[in-house]
Amino acid sequence: MANTRLEYLFMRHYEKTATPQEKEELLSMIQDEAHAAELTRLVDEALRRREPAFELEDDKADAILSSILHTGSDIGEYNMINVAPPARRSKNWYYAAAAAILLLGIGGIYRWLQQPVRVTPQVITAPMAKKDVAPGTNKAILTLADGSTITLDDAHNGALAQQGNVQVIKQDSGQLAYRPINGNQNNSLQYNTIATPRGGQYQVVLPDGTKAWLNASSSLKYPTAFTGNQRIVVLTGEGYFEVARNEQQPFLVQVQGVNVEVLGTHFNIMAYPDESAVKTTLLEGAVKVTKGGASALLTPGQQASIGPEGARFITRTVDVEEDIAWKNGYIQFSDATLPAIMRQVSRWYDVEVSYANTIPQKEFAGKVPRTVPLSQLLNMLQYTGLQFKVEGNRITVIN
Numbered sequence: 001m002a003n004t005r006l007e008y009l010f011m012r013h014y015e016k017t018a019t020p021q022e023k024e025e026l027l028s029m030i031q032d033e034a035h036a037a038e039l040t041r042l043v044d045e046a047l048r049r050r051e052p053a054f055e056l057e058d059d060k061a062d063a064i065l066s067s068i069l070h071t072g073s074d075i076g077e078y079n080m081i082n083v084a085p086p087a088r089r090s091k092n093w094y095y096a097a098a099a100a101i102l103l104l105g106i107g108g109i110y111r112w113l114q115q116p117v118r119v120t121p122q123v124i125t126a127p128m129a130k131k132d133v134a135p136g137t138n139k140a141i142l143t144l145a146d147g148s149t150i151t152l153d154d155a156h157n158g159a160l161a162q163q164g165n166v167q168v169i170k171q172d173s174g175q176l177a178y179r180p181i182n183g184n185q186n187n188s189l190q191y192n193t194i195a196t197p198r199g200g201q202y203q204v205v206l207p208d209g210t211k212a213w214l215n216a217s218s219s220l221k222y223p224t225a226f227t228g229n230q231r232i233v234v235l236t237g238e239g240y241f242e243v244a245r246n247e248q249q250p251f252l253v254q255v256q257g258v259n260v261e262v263l264g265t266h267f268n269i270m271a272y273p274d275e276s277a278v279k280t281t282l283l284e285g286a287v288k289v290t291k292g293g294a295s296a297l298l299t300p301g302q303q304a305s306i307g308p309e310g311a312r313f314i315t316r317t318v319d320v321e322e323d324i325a326w327k328n329g330y331i332q333f334s335d336a337t338l339p340a341i342m343r344q345v346s347r348w349y350d351v352e353v354s355y356a357n358t359i360p361q362k363e364f365a366g367k368v369p370r371t372v373p374l375s376q377l378l379n380m381l382q383y384t385g386l387q388f389k390v391e392g393n394r395i396t397v398i399n
Contacts, residue, residue, distance in 0.1 A: 133374035199350035
């Protein structure tokens with residue numbers, strides 16, 4: 001007999017309409033072996049509605065449940081609950097639960113397979129380092145107009161410096177901000193630069209109230225007070241902006257020869273030198289992206305991609321949540337190549353990545369919290385058949 005509550009919760013999650021309470025209840029029911037038969041039926045029915053076909057092998061199901069459920073750690077969007085070791089569970093339950101977790105995306109990483117892929121349970125060819133590699137944190141260096149620097153992650157909250165008629169403040173939230181002060185101090189135009197290292201991120205509120213988030217290995221140069229008819233900043237790496245609206249003073253981001261002009265809007269720019277293009281993704285409002293004599297006007301949900309070959313624009317509609325996942329605390333990717341994923345991993349975990357053999361020609365989809373240590377992230381990736389060798393801060397991908 002069908003378990004109608006389980007079916008209801010399963011379909012709510014499958015259709016992405018489940019509440020947080022319903023998600024927790026579904027996870028609890030998935031872990032109950034009594035629901036194995038009904039869970040298998042629901043998974044099979046859902047898979048028949050999906051193309052391409054999906055096949056989950058027994059050893060892969062064991063690995064998924066051992067790592068995702070048994071750890072009891074925060075993998076993916078939900079805090080998993082400890083379950084009994086594999087030996088105490090039936091084979092049917094392991095298949096059903098693991099398939100459901102992959103299908104629903106609960107486990108933090110998933111992949112629809114074009115063809116069945118055999119996965120070896122122990123794919124880490126060398127032991128993880130005794131001291132795991134921690135994820136990145138909030139850290140940055142602020143360079144003042146006179147060239148002096150402040151390490152923001154070590155600095156106390158409150159006033160840090162004075163730049164002309166502006167006071168530089170580290171707020172209780174940890175973000176950097178600028179506050180005008182009265183007086184007859186030097187009013188000459190002064191510039192500050194905030195820079196994040198590999199394994200770092202930071203947020204700054206600019207003098208006009210614009211909020212900027214910097215991803216790892218990025219920098220932003222800006223004046224301590226915006227004067228004239230434009231608000232101009234210079235970006236390297238990746239940044240997300242929520243621009244304070246001012247129709248009389250457009251906001252302009254300069255990055256690798258590309259100009260992004262806005263009045264007041266939310267957008268992301270990714271411009272790492274090791275990426276193939278400068279990508280501007282718009283969430284709200286409108287932006288004008290210009291390089292040389294070419295330009296494109298974006299509407300929400302669109303992305304302009306400009307390659308190094310010249311002012312050639314590719315404008316398309318994208319999943320904006322994926323492009324700003326880093327700002328929201330996730331490593332997220334869909335239809336991504338392995339090198340593209342590992343570049344994210346390299347910057348956030350401050351590790352070097354190399355390939356022992358030919359780079360696998362596969363595409364992946366997944367979503368992993370940026371708070372997990374490196375070993376957990378690699379353990380998730382290994383379910384797709386990848387193998388890794390980790391030595392200190394060096395990762396070797398073994399095909």
